[in-house]
Amino acid sequence: MLAAEKGRESQNQGLNNVIHAEEHTVAEVLGDKFIHEIPPYQRPYAWTSDEALQLVEDLREAMNAGGDEPYFLGSIVLIRPQKETIGQVVDGQQRLTTLTILAAVLRDIETNQDALEAIGGAVYIKPNLFKKQVESVRVLPHFEDRIFFREAIQDPGATCKPAPAHDPKNEAQRLMWGNAVALRNRVLEMAIEDRQRLVSFLLNNCVLVVVSTESRGAALRIFRVLNDRGLDLSNADVIKADLLGKFKDQADIKHQAARWREFETDLGRNDFENLLESLRFIREKGKNRSSLSEAYETRFKNASPEDVKNFLNHELAPAKRWFAEIVDGLGADFPPDLQSEFSEVLAGLRLVPNKDWIPVALAAAMQFGASERLLSILLKLEGLAWIMQLGRRYDTQRMNRYGEIIGALAAPHEELASKLVATAEENDDAWAALSGKIYSKFPVRVTRAVLERLDRLLSEQVVVWIGQKTVEHILPQTPAQGEWGCFDSDEREAITDTIGNLVLLTSRKNSSASNLPFLQKRKVYFGLGETSAGKKRATYASVQELSELPDWDVSVYRSRQDRHLSLLAKRWGIRQTVPSGNYAPLDSDAVRSVPLT
Secondary structure: OOHHHHHHHHHHHHHHHHEEEEEEEHHHHOOOOOEEEOOOOOOOOOOOHHHHHHHHHHHHHHHHHOOOOOEEEEEEEEEOOOOOOEEEEEEOHHHHHHHHHHHHHHHHHOOOHHHHHHHHOOOEEOOEOOOOEOOEEOEEOOHHHHHHHHHHHHOOOHHHOOOOOOOOOOHHHHHHHHHHHHHHHHHHOOOHHHHHHHHHHHHHOEEEEEEEEOOHHHHHHHHHHHHHOOOOOOHHHHHHHHHHOOOOOHHHHHHHHHHHHHHHHHHOHHHHHHHHHHHHHHHHOOOOOOOHHHHHHHHOOOOOHHHHHHHHHHHHHHHHHHHHHHHHOOOOOOOHHHHHHHHHHHHHHHOOOOOOOHHHHHHHHHHHOOOHHHHHHHHHHHHHHHHHHHOOOOHHHHHHHHHHHHHHOOOOHHHHHHHOOOOHHHHHHHHHHHHOOHHHHOOHHHHHHHHHHHHHHHOOOOOOOOOOEEEEEOOOOOOOOOOOOOOOHHHHHHHOOOHHHEEEEEHHHHHHHOOOOHHHHHHHHOOOOOOOOOOOOOOOHHHHOOOOOOOOOHHHHHHHHHHHHHHHHHHHOOOOOOOOOOOOOOOOOOOOOOOOO
16 A cells, blocks of 8 residues: 555544544434533524524425435534533534524423423423433523523423513524524414424434534534535634634633624624734735635644734734724724814725725724824825726735735835825826716716715715615706707717716605706705605705706806816825816815825
8 A cells, every 4th residue: 555545544544533423313413412512612693583484494394295314404513522421512503502492492382291291302301310310401502691591492481481581681692582482483373283293303304414523623624614615604703713722721712702702793793704804914915815714724823822812812802993993983082183084084985885995994093093194094095995996906906005005004104105195097097987987987886986975075064864875867868859958969978977967866866857857857856846756855965066056058067077076086186187177176175185194
C-alpha cells in the first residue's frame, strides 16, 4: 500500500473513532438515550411561526401520503462523550426546540391517556421513586431561557395556559411562546383521530441522523460543512463557535457568549455579520476570496484564550459601538456643535446604493473618535463614494480604493488626503453621468437615491416620508399630443431624463399626475387637483420649488438643472468639467465644507 493511502486510511480510522452517525426515530432522539443541551456559544432560538407551522404541514403531508419509508427530518450534531446521556447541540437547535414545542402542544390537548404518556415522555420526565427516575426534561435551551422554556412549554399543561408564567424577556422567549400558540391553534383544527395519528407518526415514523463526536474540533468541522451547504447557520455562528471553542473555562465561555449574543441582538443578525466582515476588510485592507468564517478561522488558528479575549474586548466591542453609530447616524457621541453635520454626512453615505464605504468609516471612527478629523474624512468619503457610484466603478475597483484609504489612515496627512480625492477620469465620468440622462443611465433606485440626497441639500428642515417614494418626470416621458408644445423633439430628448426634470413623489401622487399638463400636474403634487390621491401637501423641497411656477419651459428647466447640479457637485467635490449651462451661484452657507485637517 502506498504511503499516501496508508496516511488516508489512518486518518479515516482516527476520524471514525471520534465521529458516529446513526439514524434514530424522534421517540429515541427525545427519549431516555439523550438529553440535549444548547451550549452558550450557539445563537438563540430563532424559528418564527412560519417555520413552525411549515413543519406541521410537512409532517401532515407525509403522514397522509402513507408509504413505508420513514420521514427524514434532517440531522443534528452533538458533542457527546461515549456512554454519556447529555450532549451539546452544535447543529439542530431550531428543530429540536420546535419539535419539543410541538410535542408539548400535542401532549397538553390529548385526552387519550396512552397517547398522552407517549408524547409527554418526549418533553418531560416525571419523577418515579420505584424506577429511581428523577424529574427531568429532554431539551435544555440556553441558560437564560431555561426556566422560561420549562415553565412555559415543558411543564405538563403549560401550553394550555392563556399566557406564560412569566413575561418573555428576549426575542427567543417570545418566539418560543408565539410558536406554542400558533402550533396549538393549528393542531386544534385537526380532528382528534388525526391528532393521535400525528402523535404516532411523529414518534415512530420520523427520523433524524444524529452525528455525535467527543471532539469539539470535529464537531466544528461538521458545523462548517453544514453551513457551506446552505443550512440555517450563518458565518457569525461558525465564527462564534470557533472563537468560544478556544476557551477552556466554562465561566469564560458563558460570559463571552452572553456578550456576543448582546452585540448580535443590538445590531441584528445581518448587521452583526456585516460588522465582522468590515473588521476583516479593515485588517486585510482588501477583499478576501475566502468565506468570512474561513478568514476568521485562519486568523485565530493558533490563537490563545487571551488572544480571543483581546479581540472581543478591544476590537469587536468598540467596533460594535461605532458600527451602530454609523448605521443609525445619530451622532450621539459627537460634541453638540458637530452632531448635525455628522448626521448629515452619514445620511449622505447611507444613501449610496452600495455599502462598500462602511469599513473605511468604521476604521476612521475607531482611529480618530468623535472629532473634526473624523468628520472631515467622512465628508471626503461621501463625495468619493458617490463619484465612484456615478462613474460605475465596479466592486473590485471600489474595494481596492477603500483598502488604500484604510492603509493611509495612519500615514501623513498629505497621503491620506490624496487617497480621498477622485482622479481626473473618475471625476469626469461622474460629472458626465450626473449632468446627463441619469434616469435612463441608472436603475431607478440609484436615481431615487441621488434625488433624496439632493432634497436634503435643498431642505431647510429634512422631511422623512414613510412609504414608497417614486421618481416623477415633470416633462412627461410620453407627453400627450398637443400638450407641452413649448418643447421641440430635440429638447424633449435632451431634457426628459435629467435631474432638472425630476422630482420625488409618493407612488399614489405619481400615478395620478401621470401625463397631465403642468398646471394640473402641479395641483396634484400639492393635493389640490380633482384627480389627486389625497389632500396631503407635498413636502419634498424639490417639489416645493414648483409651487409658484406659472409654467414649465426650457428656461425654467435650465435654471433648476443648473442649481441642482451645482449643489450636488459642491457637496461631492465634483469638478464641473463640461458645463451644461450657466450655474447659479450658491449662498456661502448652503453647504459647509470642512477641510481635511
